[in-house]
Amino acid sequence: MEKKIEQTQDLVSEQLKALMNLLKGRAPGGLLTAFRTPQIIFGMTALNRIKNYLDGNLEEGDRRVLIITDDFTEKFASPISSILGKINIESRVWSGVKPEVPIDTIDEAVKICNDFKPRVFVAIGGGSVLDTTKALMIKFEKPETNLFTVSALEPLGLRKKIKYFVAIPTTSGTGSEVTLASMLTDISRDPPKKFTVSHPELIPDYAVLITDFVKDMPPFLTMATGLDALAHAAGSYVSNIGTPFADAMNFYAVKETIKYLPRAVKYGAKDIEARAHMQIAASMAGLGFIHSRVGIDHALGHSLGKVLNVHHGLCVGMFLPYTIAFQMKISERWKDLCPLFGVDPKNKSDNELAAEFLKSLKDFIHSIDGPVSIKEIKNPVITEEDYNKNLDLLVNYAETDPVAYMVTRYIDSEVIKRIFEYAWDGKTIDF
Numbered sequence: 001m002e003k004k005i006e007q008t009q010d011l012v013s014e015q016l017k018a019l020m021n022l023l024k025g026r027a028p029g030g031l032l033t034a035f036r037t038p039q040i041i042f043g044m045t046a047l048n049r050i051k052n053y054l055d056g057n058l059e060e061g062d063r064r065v066l067i068i069t070d071d072f073t074e075k076f077a078s079p080i081s082s083i084l085g086k087i088n089i090e091s092r093v094w095s096g097v098k099p100e101v102p103i104d105t106i107d108e109a110v111k112i113c114n115d116f117k118p119r120v121f122v123a124i125g126g127g128s129v130l131d132t133t134k135a136l137m138i139k140f141e142k143p144e145t146n147l148f149t150v151s152a153l154e155p156l157g158l159r160k161k162i163k164y165f166v167a168i169p170t171t172s173g174t175g176s177e178v179t180l181a182s183m184l185t186d187i188s189r190d191p192p193k194k195f196t197v198s199h200p201e202l203i204p205d206y207a208v209l210i211t212d213f214v215k216d217m218p219p220f221l222t223m224a225t226g227l228d229a230l231a232h233a234a235g236s237y238v239s240n241i242g243t244p245f246a247d248a249m250n251f252y253a254v255k256e257t258i259k260y261l262p263r264a265v266k267y268g269a270k271d272i273e274a275r276a277h278m279q280i281a282a283s284m285a286g287l288g289f290i291h292s293r294v295g296i297d298h299a300l301g302h303s304l305g306k307v308l309n310v311h312h313g314l315c316v317g318m319f320l321p322y323t324i325a326f327q328m329k330i331s332e333r334w335k336d337l338c339p340l341f342g343v344d345p346k347n348k349s350d351n352e353l354a355a356e357f358l359k360s361l362k363d364f365i366h367s368i369d370g371p372v373s374i375k376e377i378k379n380p381v382i383t384e385e386d387y388n389k390n391l392d393l394l395v396n397y398a399e400t401d402p403v404a405y406m407v408t409r410y411i412d413s414e415v416i417k418r419i420f421e422y423a424w425d426g427k428t429i430d431f
């Protein structure tokens with residue numbers, strides 16, 4: 001049975017890869033002809049407002065909420081439980097989410113759901129918590145569904161058991177609180193393999209941005225998650241897939257990130273305005289990339305993160321100057337971003353402008369203590385010997401990453417290897 005699923009996965013992957021070249025394009029010619037978003041609640045009264053929504057809309061027999069967290073975000077569950085208790089909503093906390101979302105953790109949560117029969121999920125956490133909750137929605141409501149073969153084009157029939165899915169992010173970067181995608185890890189494969197389940201019914205009903213829950217992020221996490229948001233927004237803005245809706249979200253997310261991320265990194269909890277703007281920027285970038293495509297920085301970044309244990313946001317942010325430069329050969333959309341980075345396009349050749357833009361992008365990353373080459377990564381330090389030893393594996397993982405199937409300029413293992421080689425010491429992409 002497992003073998004069959006594996007074969008089906010591989011077949012679907014190959015077909016997708018072949019089809020993507022035919023599907024690329026910008027709306028209304030492409031396939032992206034809807035713009036879907038949760039209700040986004042933010043600002044000082046956000047918590048109070050979601051409380052009032054639930055109080056007003058849950059009938060007597062439906063007042064059961066499962067709060068989903070991991071070890072790190074469990075601390076946020078008790079303030080939510082006590083608020084719910086005051087309006088006679090019973091809550092339970094499940095804190096069993098694991099990093100990278102191994103799919104067996106979902107079975108554990110389904111058992112709790114079958115016993116407690118929640119009518120609302122409140123997911124509090126980063127990408128792993130929100131992605132786990134999305135997969136849990138499917139397996140609790142439709143246990144017969146095969147996660148490997150979910151098609152975004154066919155109805156799942158959710159929201160029969162769970163009336164509302166409330167997503168409360170505790171980092172500002174993944175954008176998962178507004179997206180339809182859930183990134184999971186199939187632990188039955190050796191090595192374990194990441195796969196994505198995407199479906200419009202997985203979009204949370206409410207994304208609640210509570211600044212108090214992100215204000216104490218340490219500088220490294222603020223920088224790395226902020227770079228993730230920047231990579232989502234800039235990487236998908238320069239791609240050749242998208243719509244004016246996605247463009248608006250991505251463009252403004254880049255603008256907000258440039259303005260507020262350095263302040264959020266530098267001043268932390270003392271600069272609540274910067275924190276609040278970065279929350280919004282991350283959600284906007286999520287709405288942008290999910291209605292477009294992330295860049296190949298995400299294929300390369302997923303691979304680097306997994307093989308050498310580097311933070312996801314740090315990886316994709318570091319690859320951004322390389323992958324935007326790679327994309328420049330087939331699109332001029334990067335030029336729109338120049339003014340946001342303070343680069344004036346007047347009286348400059350394309351080469352001069354590109355060089356100035358890429359330098360400004362690298363300067364920005366450096367300004368928040370981020371790396372722009374592999375050898376600059378401090379956490380963890382990667383030796384040249386270790387990097388070269390793992391190069392083939394890095395290429396293999398990047399090439400078979402789901403993102404690699406959807407990029408807008410053709411890539412193969414040779415191209416990917418060259419980008420990895422250039423990224424070691426910061427060489428500018430010239431191919």
Ligand SMILES: [Fe+2]
Pocket residue numbers: 174228232298312316
């Ligand atoms: Fe990301």
